Amino acid sequence: MALNILMLSTLFPDISRPNFGVFVERQARELASRPEADVTVIAPVGLPPWPFSSAGRYAALRALPRKERWRELTVYRPIFTLIPKFGRARNVGAMTRAILPLVKRLHAQRPFDVIDASFFFPDGPVAQRLSKALGIPYSVKARGADIHYWGVQPGTRKLVRRAADRAAGLLAVSGAMKRSMERMGIDGDKIRVHYTGVDLDTFELADQDAAKAALGFSGPVVLCVGALIPRKGQDLLVRALPLLPGVTLLLAGQGAYRRTLETLAQELGVERRIGFLGSVPHHKLPRIFAAADVMAMPSESEGLANAWVEALACGTPLVISDVGGARELVDRPEAGRIVDRTPEAIAEAIRDTLDDPPDRQAVRAAALRFTWEANGDTLLAHLQGIAATD
Structure with a gap:
């Protein structure tokens, strides 16, 4: 009989945010494609109290269906009340209360075998409470800020640590992340x-000249x-730009920090060499x-x-800082450079790469081990092991 998996994720795409957590969705689809696994996704939606929930971006979230088929997945989107920018530890209780009746009903219809939480906060502590209520094991995955930030904040670190201690198994997005977790006192075994x-x-x-022509660019491009x-x-890339004459910098992404970056670019006189692309649909990134x-x-x-791996798969070398799994990915000269977080070091590495570009096929080779098939194999084996030993 297939393993019945409850996947809990606060970062999952919807019609109003198609780029939101696309890597979690892709992982879920890979797992669900296996005959050995049945996957139900619960993607809670946090909304502030009325009337704030009826305005701006929250109005689109409020209009989402509470249950839908999303790219071959059954996805539930229960609503919980949040206080924006405050009450983050409180969100764990609010989310649990919103989810638990639904989970109990689904569990009564067909019992879940294991809970897979996509992030350490708030997903991990919520999974811990659901696990206790249902009497089934759970796993939590550490991806980055969920450990580096929420794992050390006074209001949330105890919740993160408790979720780690009581989990039947844990996942880390890199070996470096595993070591960070162990330094926090989390059981590495x-x-x-x-x-x-x-x-x-x-x-x-793809043909680089054709891609540049299609986008209207010429000369060196840093993305x-x-x-x-x-x-x-x-901001470090903007500060490096005066040291890289003739280079165009493209920033794909959105956020409130854009205004600061625009002001900095104007102060440095490089605003005409920066393109703010906004939130680019994932399928247009290649x-x-x-x-x-x-x-x-x-x-x-x-x-x-994920953007590191996607860049390599397209044959584009990296210039990144020595954080997380950088050294696990940049494990050969063709993959790129790991640099200090200074404008000068960044500019030097970019200039060296532009002057002596690696073969793009050799760059791509560094990404060939990062397949969704391997990702799904590892996740399925991990969850099967947890369920079998419970």
């Missing part, structure tokens, strides 16, 4: 490294794909990667960024 995947048929080699937030280090000579992202912290 129950942590399994679970690398992300990349669709190698979508993210593939950064990621939310516009301080942690991603886009063409932009193809047009780029370098993918640069000097983050302050990461797990193992």
Whole structure:
């Protein structure tokens, strides 16, 4: 009989946010494609109290169906009440109360064997409470900020640690993430490294000149794909740009930090060499990667960024900081450079890459081990092991 899996994720795409957690969705689809697994996704939607929930971006979330078929997956979207920017620890209780009646009803119809929580916060503590209510084991995956940030904040660190201690098994997006978890005191024996995947048929080699022409670019192009937030280090790329004459910087992503970056670019006189692309639909990213000579992202912290792997799959070398699983990915010269988080070091690495570009086929070779098939194999074996030993 197939393993009946409850997948809990606060980061999952919907019609109003098609890019929101696409890697979680892809992982869920890979797992659900296996005859050995049945997957039900619960993707809770947090809304502020009325009337705030009826305005702006919350109105679109409020209009989402509570249950739907989303790309071959059954997805439930129960609503819980949140207080934006505050009450984050409170969200665990609010989310649990909103989800539990639904989960109990589904469990009564056909018992779940295991809970797979996609992130450590708030998903992990919620999974812990659901696990206790249903009497089934759970697993939590650590991806980056969920450990590096929520795992050390005074209001949430105890919740994160308790979720880790009581889980039957844990996943880490990289070996470096596993070591970070162990340094926090989490039992390393129950942590399994679970690398992300990349669709190698979508993210593939393409003619770079044609890609640049289609997008209206000429000359060297440096691309950064990621939310516009301080942690991603886009400001360092803007500061590096005066040291890279003739280079165009493209920033794919959205966020409130954009205004700060625009102001900085104007102060440095490089605003005409920066393109803010906004939130690019995931299926359109390969063409932009193809047009780029370098993918640069000097983050302050990461797990193992999906954008790193996608860039390599398109033959675009990396210039990234020494964070998370960077050294597990950049394990050969062709894959790129790991640099200090200074404008000067970043500019030097980009300049060296532009002056002596690696063969794009050799760059792509660094990504070939990161397949969704391998991702699904590891996840299925992990959850089967947890369910069997419970």
